[in-house]
Amino acid sequence: MGANREGRLSGAASQPKLRVRDATKVYNTRSGDLLAIDSCSLDIRAGEIVSIVGPSGCGKTTLLWSMSGLHKLTSGQVLLDGAPVDGPSPEIGMVFQDANLLPWRNLDANINFPFEIKGTKPDRAWIDDLLQRVGLGGFGGRFPRELSGGMQQRAALVRALSFKPSVLLMDEPFGALDAFTREEMNQMVEEIWLDTRTTIVLITHSIEEAIFLSDRIVVMSARPGRVASIHEVPFPRPRSLEIMATREVFDLTNTIKMEIIGEQQSRYARPSIAQPAQPSV
Amino acid sequence: MSETDAIPEFKRGGATGEVGISGGMSALAAGPGIRSLREVLAIVLVAVVIIGGTELLLNLFQVPQYVLPKPSEIAVALVTDFHLILPHLGHTLVELLSGFAIGATIGLILAAVITQFPFAEKIITPYILLLVTTPMLALVPLLILRFGFGYEPRIIAVALASGPMVMINAATGFRRVDSGKIALARSYGASTLQIFWKVRAPMALPMIFVGLMVGSIFGLLTAVGAEMVGGGFGLGNRLTSYSSMIQMPQFFAVVLILSLLGILIYVLFFLLGKKFASWEA
Numbered sequence: 001m002g003a004n005r006e007g008r009l010s011g012a013a014s015q016p017k018l019r020v021r022d023a024t025k026v027y028n029t030r031s032g033d034l035l036a037i038d039s040c041s042l043d044i045r046a047g048e049i050v051s052i053v054g055p056s057g058c059g060k061t062t063l064l065w066s067m068s069g070l071h072k073l074t075s076g077q078v079l080l081d082g083a084p085v086d087g088p089s090p091e092i093g094m095v096f097q098d099a100n101l102l103p104w105r106n107l108d109a110n111i112n113f114p115f116e117i118k119g120t121k122p123d124r125a126w127i128d129d130l131l132q133r134v135g136l137g138g139f140g141g142r143f144p145r146e147l148s149g150g151m152q153q154r155a156a157l158v159r160a161l162s163f164k165p166s167v168l169l170m171d172e173p174f175g176a177l178d179a180f181t182r183e184e185m186n187q188m189v190e191e192i193w194l195d196t197r198t199t200i201v202l203i204t205h206s207i208e209e210a211i212f213l214s215d216r217i218v219v220m221s222a223r224p225g226r227v228a229s230i231h232e233v234p235f236p237r238p239r240s241l242e243i244m245a246t247r248e249v250f251d252l253t254n255t256i257k258m259e260i261i262g263e264q265q266s267r268y269a270r271p272s273i274a275q276p277a278q279p280s281v
Numbered sequence: 282m283s284e285t286d287a288i289p290e291f292k293r294g295g296a297t298g299e300v301g302i303s304g305g306m307s308a309l310a311a312g313p314g315i316r317s318l319r320e321v322l323a324i325v326l327v328a329v330v331i332i333g334g335t336e337l338l339l340n341l342f343q344v345p346q347y348v349l350p351k352p353s354e355i356a357v358a359l360v361t362d363f364h365l366i367l368p369h370l371g372h373t374l375v376e377l378l379s380g381f382a383i384g385a386t387i388g389l390i391l392a393a394v395i396t397q398f399p400f401a402e403k404i405i406t407p408y409i410l411l412l413v414t415t416p417m418l419a420l421v422p423l424l425i426l427r428f429g430f431g432y433e434p435r436i437i438a439v440a441l442a443s444g445p446m447v448m449i450n451a452a453t454g455f456r457r458v459d460s461g462k463i464a465l466a467r468s469y470g471a472s473t474l475q476i477f478w479k480v481r482a483p484m485a486l487p488m489i490f491v492g493l494m495v496g497s498i499f500g501l502l503t504a505v506g507a508e509m510v511g512g513g514f515g516l517g518n519r520l521t522s523y524s525s526m527i528q529m530p531q532f533f534a535v536v537l538i539l540s541l542l543g544i545l546i547y548v549l550f551f552l553l554g555k556k557f558a559s560w561e562a
Contacts, residue, residue, distance in 0.1 A: 070464055087470070094468045100461045104483045104560040116479065117469040143560060 015082055017046035017199045018067060018167060022076035025062050036062045038224035039076065046166075047197040051210035052218045053256065055264045059225030060203045061171055067201060068092050068169050080167065090118060093165035093198075097172040099152035101144040101159075108140035111159045122162060130158045134188055150181040154188070161192065170202045174209065183241065186212050190238055207253050212239055219256060222263045229259060350530040358530035359537065366519060366535060373504055373516040373542075376432055380439025381500040385493060387440070388447035393477070396455035406452075412445035418506040430512040438507045443500035450492025454485030487558040494550035501543055 023040040026033050037059035044050050052060050065071040067078050069087045078085040080092070101110045111131075115122045131137050134154040144152055153173060160168060174182045186209055193200060204210050210217045214233050221228040231252065235243055243249060332352045338344075339351045346354065391409075395402045417438050424434030459480070466476050508517025516535055523532040 068468055070468060088468050090470065092468070094465070096461055096465065098461045100459075100465045102462065102480070102483070104486070104558075113466075113479070114469045117466060117471045117475055145560070 014046070016043035016079075017048070017081065018044040018201070019079040019082075020044075020063070020067065020076070021079070023063060023066055023073050023078065024075045025059070025066060025071065026074045035224040037066075038226055040220075040225060040227055041076075042218060042227055044199060044201060046199055048215045049193060049200040049202065049213050050216050050218060051202045051204055051214040052220060053204060053207060053210050053260065054220030054225065054228070055222045055260055056205070058220045058223050058263070060220060063220075063225065064169050064171050064201060064203050067167075068094055070094075090163065091165055092167045092169060093160035093163065095153075095156050095160045095168070095170040095173040097175050099144070099149075099156040101147075101152055101155060103144050106141050106143050107136065107147070107155055110144070110155060111162050114159065114163050118163070120163070123164070126164070127158065127162050130161055130192070133192060134158055150177055150185065153177060153185065157185075157189070157192075161196070161198070164196075165198065167199045167201070170200065172203050172205065175205060182206070182209065183212075187241075189213060194238060207256050208244060208249075210256075211235075211249055211252060212244060217256060219259050219263075222266060228263060231256060347527045347529055350533055354530040355533040355537065358528075359534040362531050362534065366516070366531075366538065369514055369516050369519050369535075370538060370542075372432075372514045373508065376435040376439055376504045376507075376515065377497075377500050379432075380436040380504065381443045381497050383436070384440035384442070384444030384500065385447045385496055388444040388492070388496065389451050389489065392448045392451035392455055393482075396452050397477075402452070409445050409448055409452075412441065413449055417442040417503050418510070421507045421510045424507075425511045435504055435507040435512070435515070438503050439500040442503035443496035446496035446499050447489075447492040450495065451485060451489045454488025454492075455481055457484055457488070459484065487554065487561045490550055490554035490558055494547060494554075497546045497550065498543060501539070501546065505539060 020040055020042040024038055025036045027036055028034075040059075040063055042050075052063065054060055062071060066073050067085065069078075069085045069089055069092070072086070080089060085092075101107075102113065105113065111127055112122060128137070131140070134157060136151060136154055136158065139147070139151070144155075147155065153176075157173070174185045177185065189200070190213060192198075200213075202210070202213060207217075211233055217231045217233060219228045219231070220226065233252070235248070336352050339349060350358075391405075395405050420441065421434060421438050424437055428434045428437070462480050462484075463476055466480050471479070504515070505517035505520070508515030509521050512518060516539060519535045520532060523529070523535065
């Protein structure tokens with residue numbers, strides 16, 4: 001865990017935490033081969049929060065799942081601390097769009113799930129601290145059906161952080177939540193990140209969410225997905241919701257939005273201004 | 282564990298806002314949930330009316346015993362001849378339990394294995410369907426020719442009747458693949474076997490209980506039917522024997538025992554399902 005803090009301090013000179021090199025993925029479907037992502041290259045520094053945005057169907061999820069080792073790349077590779085990722089790693093935690101709590105287990109047993117699989121012992125103090133932080137203290141005996149959508153997603157976040165991964169991959173984690181719950185979750189993630197400095201890669205459809213959380217935002221092209229551009233997000237942390245109302249944020253949001261719309265237009269070859277790049281959830 | 286709102290309350294009397302004993306149970310439990318003292322009383326009252334009414338009407342119209350015995354005569358026969366019926370109940374139970382154990386075990390294992398191999402499943406399913414829809418009673422004369430008048434043909438018939446029922450329901454359960462939850466387990470490095478025991482099997486459990494319940498009832502029907510076809514013992518044999526001797530009170534006493542046996546099986550699996558699969562609200 002200490003390693004990512006050092007990595008952050010020494011900056012770009014050190015080896016990137018997560019390195020994606022010429023990642024290409026072809027799906028063999030019934031209607032023929034589908035090139036999902038094409039020669040994506042991306043370096044993610046230790047302790048950095050990077051968001052990936054792009055038109056829907058651009059291969060964001062494919063890229064993220066390849067980083068996690070859940071998908072095998074057709075060509076290219078993903079390096080974690082310099083070592084190739086060719087399967088799920090204990091260094092990587094994942095949060096999916098669906099909380100994916102096991103409905104037959106209560107909250108405690110759900111958080112215990114990764115440890116049962118890995119055969120390791122949970123750090124109770126750490127987990128209790130996380131539960132307190134996300135406001136789930138005392139809910140250990142509850143079953144998923146007794147928790148709201150936001151609570152379930154917070155539980156999923158705790159479960160992903162419970163085994164102290166050095167990289168957290170989030171696949172549209174808050175996409176199914178209402179706007180207010182989403183802002184709350186974003187603040188919660190930043191707060192935890194300020195303490196742990198876990199490297200985070202986040203896929204999102206919300207440019208506001210990307211700006212609020214990220215150090216850098218990667219815009220992907222329409223399918224086949226390539227890295228179209230990368231934007232630095234220079235705002236100081238902790239970021240307040242007030243920052244989100246400033247001119248700078250507005251401009252950055254618009255720049256990214258126009259880029260994504262441009263990508264969509266190139267794909268459909270017709271103007272689609274009416275089609276918002278960022279769906280309101 | 283601390284919350285009290287999850288503990289069901291028993292509320293007496295009120296015509297409105299009754300709180301169920303079996304609130305939020307599985308689909309399996311949705312049927313026979315008895316909700317209040319009022320309902321219990323109503324059920325008993327209906328029984329009293331039906332039994333008392335039958336007794337009265339049979340008395341009134343002087344219906345001969347060989348057409349329809351009075352409930353009181355059936356009750357008397359049940360008590361006085363119980364020691365004669367009891368050994369036959371034992372035989373039926375032996376056939377049912379061993380046949381069901383064999384059939385259910387094979388059915389469960391087959392369901393678990395073939396659902397892992399979609400191709401094998403496609404090939405096997407029509408044959409299983411054939412086994413489900415063919416009345417296994419039809420095979421009993423053949424089985425008797427081969428195995429004689431002992432337990433064997435009956436146990437085989439019970440296994441053949443209950444096994445496919447268990448299998449087809451369990452397979453439906455195992456087929457309920459939640460790719461999100463499996464991806465989650467895989468992201469922790471879970472093996473295929475771990476995914477089976479920790480994700481697939483618990484998810485299939487409610488359907489497995491449905492299969493066991495339906496299968497055991499089918500097994501009971503087949504056991505009694507097989508006993509009626511041939512052999513000198515078992516409750517089914519008693520039915521043919523008593524009816525041929527026109528001992529109608531005894532005949533109905535055996536029918537009563539069979540009904541109670543069926544209800545007992547149903548309640549057993551209902552309670553098991555409630556205990557182990559109640560998460561599926």
